[in-house]
Amino acid sequence: MKRFRGLLLLLAAATVLLVAPFAGMEFLTPARLLHDDLARTIFLDLRLPRVLTAFLAGGGLALCGLVFQALFRNALADPFTLGIASGSSFGAAAVILLGLGGSLLGVSAVAAGAFAGAALSTLLVCGLASLRRTTSGDTLLLAGIAVSFLFSSLLMFLQYLSSLRDSFHIVRWLMGGIEVFRFAPLLAMLPWLAAGGAVIALHLPHLDQLLAGEDLAHSRGVPVRRTKNLLLAATTVTVGAIVATCGPIGFVGLMTPHVCKLLWPMNHRRLAPRVFLAGGLFLVLCDTAARTLVAPAEIPVGVITALLGGPFFLWLLFRRPTPRQ
Amino acid sequence: MLTIDRLQAVIDGKVILADVSLTVGAGERWAVIGKNGAGKSTLVKCMAGLLPAAAGGVFLEGAPLAAVRPKQRARRIAYVPQAAGRSVPGFMVADYVMMGRFAHQGLMAMPGPRDRDSVREALALTDTETLGNRAMDTLSGGELQRVFLAAAVAQQSTLLLLDEPLSFLDPLHQAIILNALDRIHRRHGTAMVTVTHDVNAALTRASHVLALVAGRVFFAGPAAELLRRSPAILQEVYSLPFDAVAAAGRTLMMPAFYRPGAGTAAATATPAMTEAAT
Numbered sequence: 043m044k045r046f047r048g049l050l051l052l053l054a055a056a057t058v059l060l061v062a063p064f065a066g067m068e069f070l071t072p073a074r075l076l077h078d079d080l081a082r083t084i085f086l087d088l089r090l091p092r093v094l095t096a097f098l099a100g101g102g103l104a105l106c107g108l109v110f111q112a113l114f115r116n117a118l119a120d121p122f123t124l125g126i127a128s129g130s131s132f133g134a135a136a137v138i139l140l141g142l143g144g145s146l147l148g149v150s151a152v153a154a155g156a157f158a159g160a161a162l163s164t165l166l167v168c169g170l171a172s173l174r175r176t177t178s179g180d181t182l183l184l185a186g187i188a189v190s191f192l193f194s195s196l197l198m199f200l201q202y203l204s205s206l207r208d209s210f211h212i213v214r215w216l217m218g219g220i221e222v223f224r225f226a227p228l229l230a231m232l233p234w235l236a237a238g239g240a241v242i243a244l245h246l247p248h249l250d251q252l253l254a255g256e257d258l259a260h261s262r263g264v265p266v267r268r269t270k271n272l273l274l275a276a277t278t279v280t281v282g283a284i285v286a287t288c289g290p291i292g293f294v295g296l297m298t299p300h301v302c303k304l305l306w307p308m309n310h311r312r313l314a315p316r317v318f319l320a321g322g323l324f325l326v327l328c329d330t331a332a333r334t335l336v337a338p339a340e341i342p343v344g345v346i347t348a349l350l351g352g353p354f355f356l357w358l359l360f361r362r363p364t365p366r367q
Numbered sequence: 368m369l370t371i372d373r374l375q376a377v378i379d380g381k382v383i384l385a386d387v388s389l390t391v392g393a394g395e396r397w398a399v400i401g402k403n404g405a406g407k408s409t410l411v412k413c414m415a416g417l418l419p420a421a422a423g424g425v426f427l428e429g430a431p432l433a434a435v436r437p438k439q440r441a442r443r444i445a446y447v448p449q450a451a452g453r454s455v456p457g458f459m460v461a462d463y464v465m466m467g468r469f470a471h472q473g474l475m476a477m478p479g480p481r482d483r484d485s486v487r488e489a490l491a492l493t494d495t496e497t498l499g500n501r502a503m504d505t506l507s508g509g510e511l512q513r514v515f516l517a518a519a520v521a522q523q524s525t526l527l528l529l530d531e532p533l534s535f536l537d538p539l540h541q542a543i544i545l546n547a548l549d550r551i552h553r554r555h556g557t558a559m560v561t562v563t564h565d566v567n568a569a570l571t572r573a574s575h576v577l578a579l580v581a582g583r584v585f586f587a588g589p590a591a592e593l594l595r596r597s598p599a600i601l602q603e604v605y606s607l608p609f610d611a612v613a614a615a616g617r618t619l620m621m622p623a624f625y626r627p628g629a630g631t632a633a634a635t636a637t638p639a640m641t642e643a644a645t
Contacts, residue, residue, distance in 0.1 A: 247476035263441030263470035
């Protein structure tokens with residue numbers, strides 16, 4: 043059983059990816075797609091892009107969580123630790139409040155604002171940390187928390203200033219949701235994910251080394267500072283692009299790596315693909331639940347991730363300890 | 368192979384090392400002794416390229432250490448940090464020792480047959496073959512220290528820096544580590560620089576000894592010469608009297624707190640000691 047965990051995960055991810063686009067307010071059978079134009083439109087323009095976006099977003103967030111936990115050597119580090127979530131939320135809120143509408147190449151102004159906010163917060167955190175000439179995990183983490191609070195207050199201030207309608211729009215955005223239409227948002231997100239993912243993939247052994255200790259990593263030939271900066275940049279564009287498309291969806295990035303670390307030994311080259319698959323699988327499941335449970339209404343997916351994931355994680359954490367050998 | 372030239376090291380505005388010069392030749396086994404805070408660990412960190420020199424410098428075969436590419440440096444110098452404060456998340460032992468091969472691997476650090484060979488050899492040299500499938504966070508202190516040593520051995524460097532490899536270990540595990548170091552030295556002729564508080568381990572295993580007092584070189588030379596000038600010189604280094612004791616055909620140095628009737632502080636305290644404490 044233990045030896046087949048990886049295979050099982052792969053099968054589960056494939057099954058969910060195949061089945062989820064058919065599920066929804068109404069279950070579409072493959073037969074209906076053939077001779078029902080409306081069903082085909084719903085399937086191709088709404089459900090397929092949405093499921094694919096959810097999968098990539100979940101996988102990307104989980105992968106970035108894995109990177110952050112090694113980078114900061116802190117179990118509580120997640121993609122939003124550096125204030126990325128509050129930075130992007132502030133960016134999105136500012137755009138909503140300014141009433142900037144429209145979109146370019148499938149990227150809405152709100153999404154662009156969110157991406158800019160994410161990048162801004164990371165730059166701010168790294169700038170602050172470099173004042174102390176260190177990229178030590180704790181300094182970065184504390185700077186991230188401080189910046190996070192800063193953006194949160196600014197966000198509250200914006201909400202205070204805004205009209206009821208804008209305020210609701212902002213709150214709804216903050217809850218996260220994968221409401222994509224056709225493939226343009228996915229295609230806009232993809233290059234950032236691919237670039238960030240490629241950098242992360244090439245530095246998986248470095249993550250093992252950094253996790254074992256920066257002094258040791260250095261003595262074994264890892265260019266520590268350069269590696270950390272590269273990984274910070276990669277995670278920022280990845281998370282920034284995801285948050286811009288889906289809003290700040292919590293929990294996936296924090297918990298998925300932990301679940302995988304409970305199931306498999308520490309080795310980032312082997313963990314990373316599993317974490318990506320598990321994150322994608324999890325978010326597709328959550329999003330499918332979000333759009334079917336109270337259909338035709340929708341539950342914000344961020345609510346579901348914590349609701350489903352929390353108890354599962356607690357079960358994993360407190361089940362009878364099995365020695366990992 | 369490694370030359371330190373009038374090195375000054377500064378941490379948070381405080382001068383930790385001043386005017387330290389030293390040459391470690393191929394295959395030499397240096398012991399670094401001195402009181403806590405004398406700058407031993409800082410010196411080793413400078414030799415590992417972890418701490419930039421405030422003045423003077425460290426040179427690897429004539430090239431400034433800071434200018435040597437990381438992987439190239441790692442193929443020459445390996446480092447085992449102090450046991451305190453190192454983190455061992457749930458790596459498998461075999462994976463962890465393989466991580467020592469980083470400098471010899473290419474993109475993505477995919478292990479090849481040569482990597483597997485040197486990991487196997489490192490496990491054998493450190494008596495850790497049976498631990499390969501264990502998770503690091505299930506090991507005892509003695510096992511852990513051997514695994515750390517194994518990872519450094521797998522690195523196949525020509526110089527091994529060890530910061531207090533015997534601390535927190537019982538006598539049996541100290542012996543296991545010392546024997547492993549002897550085996551590594553015999554097999555590969557690896558030069559070693561070992562920070563230690565065990566004066567006798569330094570005197571019996573090392574070819575050379577460096578004694579630091581307040582960040583400056585107090586003695587640097589062959590271990591035999593230090594032994595000849597002991598216990599007087601050790602008293603200066605540690606501000607504590609030592610007695611020469613003949614045991615098992617050797618002369619060992621015994622700190623004064625083992626003297627009979629040494630239960631009272633007055634029996635062992637020297638003027639320098641009380642001065643150091645105030």
